[in-house]
Amino acid sequence: MSTAAPRRPKPRHADRSSTWDGISVDNANNGLTRERIVAAAVALADKDGLAAVSIRKIASELEASAMALYHYVPSKRDLLNLMLDATYTEFELPPPDVADWRASLHHFAWESRRSLQRHPWVSLLRANDPEYGPQCIRSLEALLTRLSRFGLDIRNAIHLIGALFVFVNGFVALEDIYQGEQPLFSEAVLATGNFPKVARFIQMGAEPPDQAFERALNWMLDGMASDIKHQLRPPKNRIR
Amino acid sequence: MSTAAPRRPKPRHADRSSTWDGISVDNANNGLTRERIVAAAVALADKDGLAAVSIRKIASELEASAMALYHYVPSKRDLLNLMLDATYTEFELPPPDVADWRASLHHFAWESRRSLQRHPWVSLLRANDPEYGPQCIRSLEALLTRLSRFGLDIRNAIHLIGALFVFVNGFVALEDIYQGEQPLFSEAVLATGNFPKVARFIQMGAEPPDQAFERALNWMLDGMASDIKHQLRPPKNRIR
DNA sequence: ACTTACTTTCGTACAGTGTACGAATATGGT
């Protein structure tokens, strides 16, 4: 080789065209792996919240130094994207026996909410310009395929999914705050007694969130149904 | 005097029963004020985003030291709450000439979105366990009063507002990300060509957000209308 | 003017963050 000077080896992630390449399977349980790092980060976020996720804490969880992680993950932002994508591996599509597009979307909304409740930090991540990865894209593609079987053209399907996605994300992002122990409204202000309706607002906030979610979701689905139903193509029961 | 040792004076904010007390009017333009601090923080967040808001940067903007701010604001969390509440001062109620509850809520949703677009960091703040202050409470009380005039009982009004609030917040939180220059989906993954429907999803994301917002909002309002209309009391045109 | 009480400002310090840089070590092929 002509260059006798020892080239500094490029870190592995620099060889990848993007964050999402080369998710190799390396099952050594002791060594560092991208998967192990992401899993530790997810576990940490589930336990102590997104703000508690730091490179140093993840590293100490894995009994490695902070900088060692940077050989498997180019930056914290990429790590967060990987965490986001990892949550989509447990995302379940509507089962094949659902009756129509409305039931599919109902299932999609609830499954999204369940996933977000398991990992509340995801709704925060989504508001911090993430880049969605292959697992998410796969799920989305599959859902769009399901819906198109029920006679929805892609344009409509996309609009429906988008609206529901935004709604569910907004709901879950705020729901655990409403449910938290911190008072949502300044109690000093409410104590003046000048705001009786808001006071009742707060009492009703104690409604089970599942119930509020189902009601609002049905409002949305009802509105969609009455708007869309004229434009449905006949479902693809034919040979294809 | 028995205690010759000079007592350390308690800082002013310690004398207040909460963050929201004693928003006094001190119009000296050079001296520090809670209002000036909050205004500087809001301006900074508007310009460079919520992540760029730091005590030291605000202080340097006001040509003061970092610690000087802590005499007017107990902590950064309280400062963020004050910023949040400040945005409600520009929030406009539905004008008195709107026809019915649906139009009122339509106006409310659009006004919320306009406000959130002026201050995109608010949707982030809302997901970080804030405490809503007097301006917000005032607005909410007034809106509830407006709605009750159209024959909505408070229980229903609260459910409607809650659902719309969550939807609008979710929409705006994600809309500026969709609109950003960063690719939302990994282009490396899409380049495989395995996900044609998602590819179309992205193209359609270029739809003007106002249009998507109005459509989804109407879905929600339509669903609400068909659900609620049976339970309307006659509007209060009587003496009161 | 001088003292005293109090308010407001500031400097320093500490623990934490992401990560750039270069040195140290481990690993595997010849």
Next chain:
DNA sequence: ACCATATTCGTACACTGTACGAAAGTAAGT
């Protein structure tokens, strides 16, 4: 043994919120 490469680590820098105590400014009483 040698050496190219892969992996790990220690140190350092700029930044964060804020605890603590000293300093400076201000107003009232004598």
